[in-house]
Amino acid sequence: MSDATTGATTTGTAKQHLVMEHLVSLTYRDALPPSLDRFVDRLLEGHIVGHRCPSCSRVYVPPRGYCPMCVVPTAADHEVEVSDRGILTGFTVITPIAYYGQQETEPFVHASVRLDGADTTLVGVEITGVPHDELRMGLRVKAVWKPESERSTEGISSRGWGGVSSVIDSFEPTGEPDAPPDEYRDHVF
Amino acid sequence: MAERCAVVGVGQTHFTKRRDDVSMPGLLREAVDRALDDAELTLADIDAVVIGKAPDAFEGIVQPELFLADALGAAGKPLMRVHTAGSVGGSTVLVAAHLVQSRIHRRVLAVAWEKQSEGNAQWGLAGGRSGGIGAGGAFAPWIRAYIQRSQAPEYIGWMVAVKDRLNALKNPYAHLRIADITLEKVKESPMLWDPLRFLESCPSSDGACAVVLTDEAGGRRAPRPPAWIAATAMRSELGQFPGRDPVRPQAGVECSADVYRLAGITDPRRQIDVAELYVPFSWYEPMWLEGHDIAGPGEGWKIVDAGETEMGGAFPVNPSGGVLSSNAIGASGMVRFAEAALQVRGLAGEHQVDGARTALAQAYGGAAQYFALGILRSDPD
Amino acid sequence: MAATGTATDIAVVGWAQTPAVRRSPSTEVQLLVPTITDAIAMAGLDRREIGFTCSGSCDYLTGGPFAFVQNLEASGAWPPIAESHVEMDGAWALYEAWVRLQHGDIDTALVFSSGKSSASEPMELWPHQLDPYYLAPLGVDPASLAGLQARALLDAGKATERDFAEVVARSRRNGRANPNAQLTGEADVDALLAEPYLREPLRRHDLPPIGDGAAALVLARGARARELCARPAWIRGIDHRIEPHQPGMRDLTTSTSAALAARKAGYDGGPLDLAELHAPFSPQEIVLRQSLGLPEGTEVNPSGGALAANVVMVAGLARVIEAAARIVDGGADRALAHATNGQLLQHNLVCVLEGE
Numbered sequence: 001m002s003d004a005t006t007g008a009t010t011t012g013t014a015k016q017h018l019v020m021e022h023l024v025s026l027t028y029r030d031a032l033p034p035s036l037d038r039f040v041d042r043l044l045e046g047h048i049v050g051h052r053c054p055s056c057s058r059v060y061v062p063p064r065g066y067c068p069m070c071v072v073p074t075a076a077d078h079e080v081e082v083s084d085r086g087i088l089t090g091f092t093v094i095t096p097i098a099y100y101g102q103q104e105t106e107p108f109v110h111a112s113v114r115l116d117g118a119d120t121t122l123v124g125v126e127i128t129g130v131p132h133d134e135l136r137m138g139l140r141v142k143a144v145w146k147p148e149s150e151r152s153t154e155g156i157s158s159r160g161w162g163g164v165s166s167v168i169d170s171f172e173p174t175g176e177p178d179a180p181p182d183e184y185r186d187h188v189f
Numbered sequence: 190m191a192e193r194c195a196v197v198g199v200g201q202t203h204f205t206k207r208r209d210d211v212s213m214p215g216l217l218r219e220a221v222d223r224a225l226d227d228a229e230l231t232l233a234d235i236d237a238v239v240i241g242k243a244p245d246a247f248e249g250i251v252q253p254e255l256f257l258a259d260a261l262g263a264a265g266k267p268l269m270r271v272h273t274a275g276s277v278g279g280s281t282v283l284v285a286a287h288l289v290q291s292r293i294h295r296r297v298l299a300v301a302w303e304k305q306s307e308g309n310a311q312w313g314l315a316g317g318r319s320g321g322i323g324a325g326g327a328f329a330p331w332i333r334a335y336i337q338r339s340q341a342p343e344y345i346g347w348m349v350a351v352k353d354r355l356n357a358l359k360n361p362y363a364h365l366r367i368a369d370i371t372l373e374k375v376k377e378s379p380m381l382w383d384p385l386r387f388l389e390s391c392p393s394s395d396g397a398c399a400v401v402l403t404d405e406a407g408g409r410r411a412p413r414p415p416a417w418i419a420a421t422a423m424r425s426e427l428g429q430f431p432g433r434d435p436v437r438p439q440a441g442v443e444c445s446a447d448v449y450r451l452a453g454i455t456d457p458r459r460q461i462d463v464a465e466l467y468v469p470f471s472w473y474e475p476m477w478l479e480g481h482d483i484a485g486p487g488e489g490w491k492i493v494d495a496g497e498t499e500m501g502g503a504f505p506v507n508p509s510g511g512v513l514s515s516n517a518i519g520a521s522g523m524v525r526f527a528e529a530a531l532q533v534r535g536l537a538g539e540h541q542v543d544g545a546r547t548a549l550a551q552a553y554g555g556a557a558q559y560f561a562l563g564i565l566r567s568d569p570d
Numbered sequence: 571m572a573a574t575g576t577a578t579d580i581a582v583v584g585w586a587q588t589p590a591v592r593r594s595p596s597t598e599v600q601l602l603v604p605t606i607t608d609a610i611a612m613a614g615l616d617r618r619e620i621g622f623t624c625s626g627s628c629d630y631l632t633g634g635p636f637a638f639v640q641n642l643e644a645s646g647a648w649p650p651i652a653e654s655h656v657e658m659d660g661a662w663a664l665y666e667a668w669v670r671l672q673h674g675d676i677d678t679a680l681v682f683s684s685g686k687s688s689a690s691e692p693m694e695l696w697p698h699q700l701d702p703y704y705l706a707p708l709g710v711d712p713a714s715l716a717g718l719q720a721r722a723l724l725d726a727g728k729a730t731e732r733d734f735a736e737v738v739a740r741s742r743r744n745g746r747a748n749p750n751a752q753l754t755g756e757a758d759v760d761a762l763l764a765e766p767y768l769r770e771p772l773r774r775h776d777l778p779p780i781g782d783g784a785a786a787l788v789l790a791r792g793a794r795a796r797e798l799c800a801r802p803a804w805i806r807g808i809d810h811r812i813e814p815h816q817p818g819m820r821d822l823t824t825s826t827s828a829a830l831a832a833r834k835a836g837y838d839g840g841p842l843d844l845a846e847l848h849a850p851f852s853p854q855e856i857v858l859r860q861s862l863g864l865p866e867g868t869e870v871n872p873s874g875g876a877l878a879a880n881v882v883m884v885a886g887l888a889r890v891i892e893a894a895a896r897i898v899d900g901g902a903d904r905a906l907a908h909a910t911n912g913q914l915l916q917h918n919l920v921c922v923l924e925g926e
Contacts (some may be wrong), residue, residue, distance in 0.1 A: 019209065022707055024249055024698060027691050028633040033597050058431050063597070066603040068427050068643035070616065073603055092329030093383040094322050099311040103319040110322050112330065119431035124322070132383070137337070148619050159316070159634045186432045188334045191673045207747035212703060244635030245657065250696065251630045252657055256589040256701040265830060268812040268917065269666065272629075272657040274636055280654055291672035307702075316634050425623075425653040427643060555639050561654075562828040565758060 029059030030158050032140050035065035038076060039100040043167050048143075050118055051078040082117035084143035085174060089114050089121050089184040093132050107132070113141055113171055114187045121187050124163045137180040137188075141171035193291040193569055195408025195415035196530040198228030198401030204364035204515035206393040207306030213253065214533045215262030216304055222259060222395035224298070228401040229412040232262035235401075236294035241271040241281030241301035242519030246313035246455060248304055258563035261454045262298065273425075274323075275467065276397065278522025279552025279561030283421045285402050286563075301523040310518065322548025325382035325390055325470060327556065330434045332472040333384055341475065341490035344386070347375040350389045350473035350513060357510025359500075359539035364394045364515040367449055382428075389440065389471040389513075396517030398524045405569065416530035419547075419564040420451030428556035435557050436521065437480045441556045445481035445551075446558040452564035456481050457549070463505045463542040463551040465525040467514045474498060477551065478506075481562075500542065508532070508540040526563055578672050581795040582786035582923070584613030587825035590752040590781035590879035598632065598684040600760050601784040602644035606682055609786035612720055613678075613798050617646040620788075621676025623653040624667045626660040626683040628883050629697035630698070631690060641684060652676075658682065660785060660887030660911030661848075661919050668808055679792040684784035685883035690746035692780055692882075699913060701815060711778055716756060716851035716912050717769035719822040724771060726823045729856045731771055735762040737852040738775045738877055741797075745874025750888075752879045753779040776852040778880030785884045787891055801895035803905075803923045807836030810909075813832035817914055821899030825861040826907065828918035835920045844869040847910045850876045857915060872896065890921055894917065897925045 029137060035051065039062045041089035042049045050061035051074035058067060061082055066073050091111035096104035109132065127135060128144065146169050155166040200223025201210070225231060238261050240254040243392035249348055254270040273280040278301040298387050300326025322354070336343070354370045357363035370388070375522030378388035408415040411517070424444035425432065455461045466477045478523040483504065484492050492498060498506040507513070509528040512521045529548035531537040577620050586608035588601050610617050627638045638655050647653065660683025667679035693711040698707045723729045736759055753893035766775045779869070789830035795802040811827035811834070813820055826897045845868050851856035859870065873892040877884045886909025903925045911917040
């Protein structure tokens, strides 16, 4: 067998003579497109920007460089700044599963936050300052920014995975009253 | 008018944690040979091969169908490789059926597989990064939204988990065999992706599934009863956009409406005898009952609660034990079609639903955004 | 019934391509947004009228599982669409769409594909397309495999190194007229032959350029095609065949699968105005020409072919687009387009196109 792509070691009851360990390393260069380049620059400065679709006016954060609803390109002149406060629209608490490269060991929150002024949600953010059993959809939250000197672009990918965690540590409750379901139920993702 | 298409052969491997006694080609051939035996055909009788599997990263091979071509006897034939995320096994059957329905080929082999033990799907799902959330992490927020919206009691998820594992005990190919499973055991199992518990989640399996599809003449002369593909439909939608309802995705609603219309079904709950639905996490059973208009919004969990989806119930779901009991990812969608076919052929053995003549097969994938559905029947008309 | 039929007339009525470039700053989906929009606009359709959509791409190019899922964002998948995807060159997505159109219940289809080789190291990546037990661990890259094929061709007396260089010179010269080509210009055959080997007997210029890009194509059926296009490029036949993967199982100097696909696609060896052959390595064009039995006088790769622009997952579909374009503009009446998938021409598709 070939244990391709992973660093996992082969264990268990396999007959060793049947097992071939084949670890693969591939190099990828993930260049950020101009739309995200600008988003990252502003993020490092402590501002969150998105693109407003010229056709339907929906605001996408991070900017995708197009509106998938209208299938039209968006660019720098469609840039708008949004708030670093918003609504927790959906979440789960993840018990990390071990795999090659996994560094998480303790349960962590995987949440979606719709920032004020945005129509999309930031996905995969951590929520702190509230016990896990008090998390709820509709919770008003605000960004906890890393000190400027500690911010990096490490977690940001052109594929839209990873996220802002290398700049914004987490989101925490603002103390404002919860938002009504109308404001989050269409933004669970 | 499209040609009629029949499933005349079904083959599965036993689903299990790791099959290190066979290579990938060996695994596929096990399923393929069983399907061909069922159809009393050989590889030489096959006109074209369609292969489906989930992302290549799961085994670490780019386009593995290229090397599998040899073992599948595909040399000199057309070979297609389908990839539509988790729905791929279902889509693979549909693409193969299209080749028959369009009269391009008369006998097509469709095969779908995953050999998760030869790679690492969690690594693959995370794109090689830390902090991967797994499929459960992706679906858990929507399951929470469903529970909140429908006001379903939390034991509904446990009930589905128990029911599918008990069904699996009657399916010789199923991976998980938890004879002593109870609501209490599910409830006490670790919370993996809140609100999803360990026993409410699917396993990681090695395995393959194959089906042989023929035209009407092939179906009529098949050695065992065929399953007639009465209707198929596929739909896709954007995974994330403002206003999207990932709990009851529109693509799923429209896909089922299409397949019911094509099959002349107006009351799916009464007119369908058995359903094999893609339920990798227990809550997806009530969610798909609603997502495919088998139950009204907020009513799906009540059907589960009433026991209607059990083997002897009015609307049995996943008599095979479903994805909750066996999950060789790429194969899982095809197993739904294969099991639906076995039901309407009357060949499902111990997990046969009495008198099943119309079955629904469903697969979904991505961010609950890809759908492949089929209606299979005992009769051609 | 024959493997392919002409029972249903299906034609290419619109298309668009991005230029092939070494490194595009855009993501695949950003490349696809204007490309798909332009192809649909050329056909005079609204995207909501499209009956079926099929795309081709390869996750491993950008290294992300489910990379194709995001490409859905360029295809207007809201409201939901009937859609499928192949982990193959876009030419096979075209095949699937053509099959779907045979059913007769829909009359238009959109096909698209994209590829960004700039994100990875091709020589590092493509060895993993080989048999994981017997070949991948050897780490043989595509150029080395193509070198073995070239050597076999020379040893069989079916071609000379000069023949390889002439393919390169013609491809680059033809590419000058193709606004989407990446590697173009005048090349002197003797000067090419004076260059050092990269993988003997192949020189660097016998290899394709590495490119990023996207392409889209619109198909329509019967009367609808005539409505949408003054002179549709009718698909008279299309078929594809695969061969064994193990190179030792095959005669590398010939392509039995391309020849079989051509026959099944209804190509009878008759006159052709042009052939667009997807031959990433120069000797492969010679293998294809000989195996397909192209008549004398057939113009080969007027676009410059894969030696002028080779966006992986797109280059096959681009051959169909280039052939169709020549028919639609009246420059040709009958053309053959070919696409390949895998190494060493393992899998080949042939599409015969005609004007009316």
